[in-house]
Amino acid sequence: MVKYFINKVIASYYLAIITMSLLSHLVFTEAVHAADGKLISTTGVTQVEGTGGSGIVPWATLSGYDSREQISANAFISRANVDDYELDIIGLSASFYDRVEVSLAQQKFTIDATGDKIEQDIIGAKVRLYGDVVYSPWPQISAGVQHKILKDSAVADALGANNSDRGTDVYLSLTKVHLGAVFGFNALWNTTFRYTNANQLGLLGFGGTNDNREIVLEASAAVLLSRHLAIGIDYREKPDNLDTSEDDWKNLFISYSPNKSISLTAAWLRLGSIAGVDNQDGIYLSLTGHF
Amino acid sequence: MKLIILLALTLLISCASQPSNLYNKIGGEQTIERIATHFVDEIGNDEIIVAYFEKSNVDRFHQSFKIHLCSLIDGPCKYEGDDLKEVHRGMNITEGDFNRIVDLLINAMRTAGLTHRERNRVLARVAPFRGEIIYQ
Numbered sequence: 001m002v003k004y005f006i007n008k009v010i011a012s013y014y015l016a017i018i019t020m021s022l023l024s025h026l027v028f029t030e031a032v033h034a035a036d037g038k039l040i041s042t043t044g045v046t047q048v049e050g051t052g053g054s055g056i057v058p059w060a061t062l063s064g065y066d067s068r069e070q071i072s073a074n075a076f077i078s079r080a081n082v083d084d085y086e087l088d089i090i091g092l093s094a095s096f097y098d099r100v101e102v103s104l105a106q107q108k109f110t111i112d113a114t115g116d117k118i119e120q121d122i123i124g125a126k127v128r129l130y131g132d133v134v135y136s137p138w139p140q141i142s143a144g145v146q147h148k149i150l151k152d153s154a155v156a157d158a159l160g161a162n163n164s165d166r167g168t169d170v171y172l173s174l175t176k177v178h179l180g181a182v183f184g185f186n187a188l189w190n191t192t193f194r195y196t197n198a199n200q201l202g203l204l205g206f207g208g209t210n211d212n213r214e215i216v217l218e219a220s221a222a223v224l225l226s227r228h229l230a231i232g233i234d235y236r237e238k239p240d241n242l243d244t245s246e247d248d249w250k251n252l253f254i255s256y257s258p259n260k261s262i263s264l265t266a267a268w269l270r271l272g273s274i275a276g277v278d279n280q281d282g283i284y285l286s287l288t289g290h291f
Numbered sequence: 292m293k294l295i296i297l298l299a300l301t302l303l304i305s306c307a308s309q310p311s312n313l314y315n316k317i318g319g320e321q322t323i324e325r326i327a328t329h330f331v332d333e334i335g336n337d338e339i340i341v342a343y344f345e346k347s348n349v350d351r352f353h354q355s356f357k358i359h360l361c362s363l364i365d366g367p368c369k370y371e372g373d374d375l376k377e378v379h380r381g382m383n384i385t386e387g388d389f390n391r392i393v394d395l396l397i398n399a400m401r402t403a404g405l406t407h408r409e410r411n412r413v414l415a416r417v418a419p420f421r422g423e424i425i426y427q
């Protein structure tokens with residue numbers, strides 16, 4: 001545990017995000033263009049590939065609090081620590097007029113046993129096609145794309161991935177908040193259809209013996225216990241293209257948004273088999289700052 | 292597994308109990324009166340929203356809003372004012388304004404003593420009017 005928290009670099013990122021978002025909170029409080037046009041806790045957080053969502057699943061919501069007249073910028077830092085691996089992610093996103101989100105994320109995957117690192121950059125874009133997650137009668141619907149640039153190909157090559165340079169996922173997400181629906185608590189569900197061939201997010205390359213693109217299903221369900229606190233579950237079906245099998249991912253998360261500038265998420269992860277090592281369980285921590 | 296999750300969720304949402312009469316549950320006329328009073332105060336203190344009410348008759352709004360809310364939450368009132376689409380036409384109310392007024396209404400309900408869950412239930416009744424109010 002100590003290892004997680006004494007990492008100076010990580011700590012300073014956290015500090016930077018907190019300071020920046022608090023500052024912008026102060027600076028923008030009086031300004032008309034501050035992106036605060038949505039109900040607190042309804043934007044979700046930032047998922048592992050840098051787009052608005054929960055811990056591991058992209059949602060139809062964009063990452064900011066912008067309404068149709070506003071622009072917002074967001075920064076996040078996350079760490080997933082499972083038995084034999086670690087994943088550090090930092091990223092930035094901007095959303096425009098509650099319509100378009102662009103995002104940039106940098107993932108660094110560490111294999112504990114060897115100390116080897118695999119880095120990947122993800123450029124993302126998402127467009128809201130229909131609706132409002134809270135108010136429209138049907139779910140909010142968005143379509144997105146994640147272009148993944150794998151910078152370290154050796155492991156992907158060794159495991160037999162078809163492509164070890166880059167890959168592109170496209171997805172369609174449907175998300176809906178039901179006010180007061182579960183014994184008076186607000187409830188949220190999300191379903192995402194992703195067309196992908198990315199092995200373990202792309203960190204282990206793309207495809208197996210063939211290109212192997214397929215549609216996988218991802219889902220989240222959450223209950224907002226208060227205006228600031230949400231608990232939920234994620235389920236992410238995964239492709240299984242390599243000889244070292246890949247399992248579906250699950251997590252149980254809790255997310256705290258004390259104000260519209262910051263949200264903190266902690267999750268208990270069950271990621272199954274990764275690169276030939278089974279039963280990868282662990283903890284995920286994530287901080288998003290909204291400016 | 293994913294099927295189980297989807298099923299459980301659908302079940303939760305569909306069988307989640309709705310109290311038979313929200314109006315009685317939150318305390319009837321007295322509570323509605325408190326909500327309306329605090330709501331008008333909240334609006335008066337919000338520099339963006341108050342601008343829309345510059346030429347309005349506050350007492351009239353208080354009264355109409357109260358009756359409208361009462362009728363929405365199963366109270367013994369019948370709203371006979373103008374259609375909300377008509378009322379808000381030409382005001383150019385934005386999505387951001389709407390979300391802002393919802394925040395003010397939440398504050399008013401909290402001050403009036405409603406619990407988090409009661410507030411959500413009231414909001415669920417108010418939310419469907421959004422389409423008739425913004426960008427008219």
Ligand code: HEM
Nearest residue numbers: 343344347348355356359372373378384388389392417424
């Ligand atoms: C939660 C959604 C809303 C509901 C349920 C609602 C309901 C009402 C009702 C019942 C009235 C009284 C109509 C009458 O006098 O017959 C009213 C009037 C008014 N509303 Fe709304 N309203 C909502 C949102 C908004 C928003 C977002 C704004 C502006 C930012 C707004 C601005 C006004 C104004 C200025 C009046 C007074 C019009 C006059 O002077 O006669 N309302 N509203």
